[in-house]
Amino acid sequence: MVGISDKCTEDIARERKKCSFSSTELTHFWDGGVELTKRRKLLENYFLSDPELKSSVPLEYLSHKEKYERSIKLSCLFFKKISNWLEHNDTISAMEVYQSVLGGSLGSAVLKDGFPFAVHYVMFIPTIIGQGTMAQQAHWISRAWNLEIMCTYAQTELGHGTFIRGLETTSTYDPDTEEFVLHSPTLTSYKWWPGGLGHTCNYAVVLAQLYTKGQCHGIHPFVVQLRDEETWMPLPGIKIGEIGCKLGFNTVNNGYLGFDHVRIPRDRLLMKNNKVLKDGTYVKSQNDKLTYGTMIFVRVIVVRGVAASNLAKAVTIATRYSAVRRQSELKPGEPEPQIMEFQTQQYKLFPAIATVFAIKSSATWLWDVYNSVTKDLDQGDLDKLPELHAMACCLKAISTSDANQMIETCRFACGGHGYMTSSNFPTIYSSLTAAVTYEGENTVLLLQTARYLVKAWSQRDVTSATITATLKYLSDFRPSDIYQPWSLTMSNLAEAFRLVAAGKIKYCSEHIDYLIQKGYTSEDAWNATSIQLTQIAEAHCRAFIVDTFVKETEVAVVSEPVRKVLVQLCELYSVYWLLKNVGDFLVYSHLKISDVDAVNERLAELLAAIRPNAVGIVDSFDFHDDILDSALGAYDGRVYERIFEAANKSPLNAEPVNESFHKYLKPFLKGQM
Ligand SMILES: CCCCCCCCCCCCCCCCCCCCCC(=O)SCCNC(=O)CCNC(=O)[C@H](O)C(C)(C)COP(=O)(O)OP(=O)(O)OC[C@H]1O[C@@H](n2cnc3c(N)ncnc32)[C@H](O)[C@@H]1OP(=O)(O)O
Ligand SMILES: Cc1cc2nc3c(=O)[nH]c(=O)nc-3n(C[C@H](O)[C@H](O)[C@H](O)COP(=O)(O)OP(=O)(O)OC[C@H]3O[C@@H](n4cnc5c(N)ncnc54)[C@H](O)[C@@H]3O)c2cc1C
Numbered sequence: 001m002v003g004i005s006d007k008c009t010e011d012i013a014r015e016r017k018k019c020s021f022s023s024t025e026l027t028h029f030w031d032g033g034v035e036l037t038k039r040r041k042l043l044e045n046y047f048l049s050d051p052e053l054k055s056s057v058p059l060e061y062l063s064h065k066e067k068y069e070r071s072i073k074l075s076c077l078f079f080k081k082i083s084n085w086l087e088h089n090d091t092i093s094a095m096e097v098y099q100s101v102l103g104g105s106l107g108s109a110v111l112k113d114g115f116p117f118a119v120h121y122v123m124f125i126p127t128i129i130g131q132g133t134m135a136q137q138a139h140w141i142s143r144a145w146n147l148e149i150m151c152t153y154a155q156t157e158l159g160h161g162t163f164i165r166g167l168e169t170t171s172t173y174d175p176d177t178e179e180f181v182l183h184s185p186t187l188t189s190y191k192w193w194p195g196g197l198g199h200t201c202n203y204a205v206v207l208a209q210l211y212t213k214g215q216c217h218g219i220h221p222f223v224v225q226l227r228d229e230e231t232w233m234p235l236p237g238i239k240i241g242e243i244g245c246k247l248g249f250n251t252v253n254n255g256y257l258g259f260d261h262v263r264i265p266r267d268r269l270l271m272k273n274n275k276v277l278k279d280g281t282y283v284k285s286q287n288d289k290l291t292y293g294t295m296i297f298v299r300v301i302v303v304r305g306v307a308a309s310n311l312a313k314a315v316t317i318a319t320r321y322s323a324v325r326r327q328s329e330l331k332p333g334e335p336e337p338q339i340m341e342f343q344t345q346q347y348k349l350f351p352a353i354a355t356v357f358a359i360k361s362s363a364t365w366l367w368d369v370y371n372s373v374t375k376d377l378d379q380g381d382l383d384k385l386p387e388l389h390a391m392a393c394c395l396k397a398i399s400t401s402d403a404n405q406m407i408e409t410c411r412f413a414c415g416g417h418g419y420m421t422s423s424n425f426p427t428i429y430s431s432l433t434a435a436v437t438y439e440g441e442n443t444v445l446l447l448q449t450a451r452y453l454v455k456a457w458s459q460r461d462v463t464s465a466t467i468t469a470t471l472k473y474l475s476d477f478r479p480s481d482i483y484q485p486w487s488l489t490m491s492n493l494a495e496a497f498r499l500v501a502a503g504k505i506k507y508c509s510e511h512i513d514y515l516i517q518k519g520y521t522s523e524d525a526w527n528a529t530s531i532q533l534t535q536i537a538e539a540h541c542r543a544f545i546v547d548t549f550v551k552e553t554e555v556a557v558v559s560e561p562v563r564k565v566l567v568q569l570c571e572l573y574s575v576y577w578l579l580k581n582v583g584d585f586l587v588y589s590h591l592k593i594s595d596v597d598a599v600n601e602r603l604a605e606l607l608a609a610i611r612p613n614a615v616g617i618v619d620s621f622d623f624h625d626d627i628l629d630s631a632l633g634a635y636d637g638r639v640y641e642r643i644f645e646a647a648n649k650s651p652l653n654a655e656p657v658n659e660s661f662h663k664y665l666k667p668f669l670k671g672q673m
Pocket of ligand 1: 094098163289290305386444448
């Protein structure tokens, strides 16, 4: 074993020396400025230096029950520490602190398989803000914020997650007592999945079909007490439990919940948007989709907080590992190369690095638009809500599906060791892959964006004067554009993505019209076109991501060496996705078959150009080793020692002979069993 460590640390140190730009400067860009980097590090020091938040036995060696109990202990210590911080420091906003601890970074160093309190912050409090009256906000936010109560968001049922108009839980108003009666009429109406619902929360926002004066008004949010505040026993009529083991998130305590005619006061209906008066009269809001507001919020934060952040972790691990892992021969007789020298390895890693930056720039746009639209909604202006909904849907879907596929590729890039739990890929993957499903299953979200695009296509001429920025390319679209000569410039690449999106949207819209003319109902025509519909949502999203990334590389306040790196990554992102969908570009953009070789060559040039900077770029994500939590990806490159250290934490290695030998194996081998 002698010397291995030195060789690895030398390899990774050499990578850092040959970097052509300042990694620290790129860190500042990634964080959003020098000040934000300082604040992040301040928080990391505060939490990660606390011995109480460290665990000696790795989580994977505990039983399910022990995992839960440890998760509650650590969550209490952790969130107490956050409250202390917020009480004594006003330089960092609460939102920033929670973003940092709940997004795929700081919190994962404390509890790698998720917090049972996450939904309290990420969904319950935002729902009260978005759906509660001022009085309801004052009451519930202060109780939740001060951690007097622990809450979750219970929408999904055993029978329905996607189609929320089909939820079966009922809430029937009784004007005599001025109460709602919550009931679960069927097995499939049981709430299923909410984080922390099993044993951790005593209140929930429950989505249920509202009935008053004999009429159903669709789903509405109600604040419901589930457990006694002192004894924590479930209240009468509440049937509650945990849903059992999952692929990941095994410390999140996802639960089930049923109601047997549970009565709650009228003012537990969140009434900012819709109301029920004392006599049972229903007062409707301007738009019934305002009830869906929390889902938009979570989709928005998932793009950076979950997708970019987990992919950044995975690609940091795989890139550092590829710099110290040596294997095979490039040229006979020469020393074994770092595996990053193989072009195929670069193709696994560098598009993932580019994707992290691409997602980040779109996430920043989405967050800004979310905040501006939320202000408009408060003034009663709903004009920009459809665009926000459409962009939140496709960006959540594309960012999580790209991250899902690329995290797996990063694991493959680490060979067998990537399969070890100590690589941290299993946890990174299982927490990210859940996001493909939660908060709107990705296919379903793409179809929501497609609905918006098909509508926009049909209205593009009438509304061209007022069309939103993300759709402008549709009103600008002229099919003859595709007959222009191809050139391999960034502006031409960006235009090609827009042409593909516009061409595919046009095709889909015409296909739906054609099927309707053939006698299909509009619903059947939609379903018969839905594969292409998901593809138009993806094409629209890619064109948007490329445009946004290009703009960011132009306006970023950075030195020329850093800008050069960003421009290379932006071009790599574009070329990579063009080649993945080359057929579409041949059909819908001005790319010709004779141009494809040049695009492939450009891909190879970009991989080679990024190669010397690869470790420097992933270093700029600046993950603390405790956050990365990977034997393969630590900063110092001591991969082999760390793999050994991790293996020796296995409880099986605590004794040379396991008792199962005496009990079973020996009698079995001796023919005595
Ligand atoms: C202060 C502290 C703050 C701290 C902050 C801390 C920051 C932390 C930072 C980061 C850390 C992250 C940590 C993450 C932890 C993760 C935990 C997450 C756990 C996951 C939770 C969940 O998993 S929770 C359940 C989610 N469950 C869904 O997600 C259901 C999907 N299912 C639907 O969402 C609907 O079912 C579906 C399909 C739309 C059809 O709904 P539907 O049938 O009613 O509607 P239709 O399709 O008929 O559409 C009719 C018209 O409505 C329009 N429209 C539809 N939706 C709209 C909308 N939202 N807004 C506006 N408009 C909308 C549409 O565009 C049409 O418009 P038009 O008519 O004009 O065309
Ligand atoms: C880790 C995790 C945490 C969660 N946390 C919460 C929580 O805190 N609170 C909460 O309320 N919920 C939570 N959920 C539930 C989650 O929101 C739902 O699972 C999700 O919305 C998908 O719904 P579903 O399970 O009904 O899938 P389904 O809709 O049954 O999906 C199954 C398949 O059907 C397809 N499909 C369904 N409808 C359509 C359609 N219209 N067109 C085309 N294809 C369609 C889907 O694409 C998919 O391929 C969580 C889920 C997970 C995995």
